[in-house]
Amino acid sequence: MTQKVNANLWNKIQGFDFDSPMSEYGFSTRLANENYWTRNFTEEAILEYKKFMYLAATSDFMVSPSEIVDVVWHQHLIFTQSYQNFCNLIDKQVQHIPSTHNREDFARFKQAKERTTELYTKTFGEQPKAIWNYSDMYESLNLEKANLKIRTFLVGGILSFLVLTVPFYFVLRPLYVNLNNPYFMLAFVGLIFCTFIGLEIYNRNALHKIIYQFNSDSFVFNLQALELVYMKTQKLEKVINGYVNEFVKKKQIRIHENNTVEKVAEFNDSSKEAFQISDVFKLKGRAYYSDIQGYLLNKPIFSNTVNCIDALKKYFVKSKKFGWLFYINFTSLALLLMTGVIRLTTGVLRGKAIDLILIADLMLVTAIIFYLNRLTKLVCTVTIPKLYEEEILPRREKKESWEWKYFIYGDGVITTPFVTLVNSKSESSFSSDGGSSSSSCVSSCGSSCSSCGGCGGGD
Numbered sequence: 001m002t003q004k005v006n007a008n009l010w011n012k013i014q015g016f017d018f019d020s021p022m023s024e025y026g027f028s029t030r031l032a033n034e035n036y037w038t039r040n041f042t043e044e045a046i047l048e049y050k051k052f053m054y055l056a057a058t059s060d061f062m063v064s065p066s067e068i069v070d071v072v073w074h075q076h077l078i079f080t081q082s083y084q085n086f087c088n089l090i091d092k093q094v095q096h097i098p099s100t101h102n103r104e105d106f107a108r109f110k111q112a113k114e115r116t117t118e119l120y121t122k123t124f125g126e127q128p129k130a131i132w133n134y135s136d137m138y139e140s141l142n143l144e145k146a147n148l149k150i151r152t153f154l155v156g157g158i159l160s161f162l163v164l165t166v167p168f169y170f171v172l173r174p175l176y177v178n179l180n181n182p183y184f185m186l187a188f189v190g191l192i193f194c195t196f197i198g199l200e201i202y203n204r205n206a207l208h209k210i211i212y213q214f215n216s217d218s219f220v221f222n223l224q225a226l227e228l229v230y231m232k233t234q235k236l237e238k239v240i241n242g243y244v245n246e247f248v249k250k251k252q253i254r255i256h257e258n259n260t261v262e263k264v265a266e267f268n269d270s271s272k273e274a275f276q277i278s279d280v281f282k283l284k285g286r287a288y289y290s291d292i293q294g295y296l297l298n299k300p301i302f303s304n305t306v307n308c309i310d311a312l313k314k315y316f317v318k319s320k321k322f323g324w325l326f327y328i329n330f331t332s333l334a335l336l337l338m339t340g341v342i343r344l345t346t347g348v349l350r351g352k353a354i355d356l357i358l359i360a361d362l363m364l365v366t367a368i369i370f371y372l373n374r375l376t377k378l379v380c381t382v383t384i385p386k387l388y389e390e391e392i393l394p395r396r397e398k399k400e401s402w403e404w405k406y407f408i409y410g411d412g413v414i415t416t417p418f419v420t421l422v423n424s425k426s427e428s429s430f431s432s433d434g435g436s437s438s439s440s441c442v443s444s445c446g447s448s449c450s451s452c453g454g455c456g457g458g459d
Contacts, residue, residue: 005123006058012089013050018082022275025300027082029272031075032304036311038227039304041130041137041219045072048131051124052116057090059119062097064112066132130217138312140218143319150317150326150376161334169342176346185356188340192364195336196371199329203375207383210321220312220384221392225403230305232385232407234377239305240296242406243273244289245418253281255417259424262286272301289421309380317376329375333368340364 018027025033032042049072055063065073076083077096087093120127127133134140176184214220223231226239244261247253252265263281267274280295296302316322340361347354374381389408405413414422 010054013054016086016089027079029300029304033300033307035071036308037137038219038308039224040222045131049073053090053094055119056094057092061115062112063116064109067135068131137219138315140215142213142215143321145318146320146323157330157334165338165341168338169345172342173346176343184343195332199332203378206325207379211383225407227305227309228385228388228407231309231380234381236297236302236306237293240293240302241422243277245414246402248418249415255421259288259421260286261289261292276301313377313380316379337364337368
């Protein structure tokens with residue numbers, strides 16, 4: 001049985017803007033930055049916080065937030081004026097009650113949580129698991145942390161390689177003595193190509209299987225287009241280029257003949273990105289684009305994209321599932337390298353020409369380092385973007401926004417004048433305006449409770 005929602009109150013709560021007035025480091029930007037949350041997850045968490053506060057305002061008993069909702073609540077408490085305005089709007093001073101971890105509190109908060117779930121279900125329907133069932137955004141990935149760090153494994157692996165080279169030398173020496181060039185080099189080069197191609201196929205299939213073990217409501221399956229642009233390219237400049245190009249297309253930013261740019265009209269875009277770009281143009285005036293881009297790279301609204309995607313990559317790399325994949329790759333490539341190193345050693349001890357095998361071994365070492373480093377990024381640069389392109393987007397309503405076109409087609413949607421501008425290099429700004437760019441940070445809360453049980457009605 002559902003409970004009728006107070007439409008007037010709920011509409012007011014939905015309309016409350018935590019980011020008003022808009023600023024460089026406003027509520028949602030700071031919330032995402034400090035918790036390494038994606039844009040959609042941040043917005044969903046704020047929406048669930050609003051629902052929680054609606055329940056707090058309309059119920060006579062204590063309600064209890066999830067851990068993620070509690071993070072939003074803590075953030076809102078720091079924005080004291082906004083929190084006071086919100087409490088005035090719902091006509092109730094909702095107090096944050098920390099848990100003292102005693103037995104009485106445990107029973108009290110457990111009961112509050114059960115009542116909250118029941119009341120939420122009656123009022124809004126089923127609770128989104130991504131916000132109410134997990135302790136943080138990354139828990140939905142179902143990735144157990146590896147016991148052995150990659151760096152530790154690499155140190156052990158290199159030492160093992162050096163130790164095992166000696167017995168393997170005596171095993172392979174009789175074969176190498178009777179196997180002359182060019183037969184060995186042809187076989188060695190062929191083995192190198194087969195190994196890398198085989199590992200590439202294996203890695204892509206393995207990573208695809210891993211991400212399909214994520215919970216279906218995971219944030220990974222609900223990313224924004226420009227988060228995927230950064231994920232695929234690993235270049236924040238690409239994200240900024242996409243936004244600025246749109247204002248160039250709308251003739252709100254003008255490109256001058258000497259490759260300087262200037263804002264010539266107000267943006268008809270209310271997004272935080274547009275606000276920040278407009279603010280930088282006001283500061284810099286007419287300037288070289290590289291100067292503008294340099295400022296924007298350090299702005300929180302853009303650097304947040306880097307933070308959350310890089311946090312995902314680090315979280316994934318530290319997992320047990322990726323660890324095993326890395327171990328298999330390292331071991332395979334180490335054995336491949338060992339065949340070349342032993343051939344080199346055999347040649348040196350027999351006084352043979354070693355130029356070709358030395359060059360081949362050095363090139364192989366370089367390729368292995370590059371490949372293993374690439375492997376740590378592969379889930380972001382290839383696996384997830386490919387999943388969106390081939391499986392997720394075709395199942396959704398057709399995406400016609402410039403952001404999704406930019407993700408799919410890349411620089412193919414960038415205007416020719418802007419491509420020329422981006423490729424041009426300049427060393428100084430046309431404008432004499434100075435200034436420095438850094439992310440402003442409001443002082444954080446002086447103290448916080450270690451865990452939250454719920455809230456109670458106040459005044």
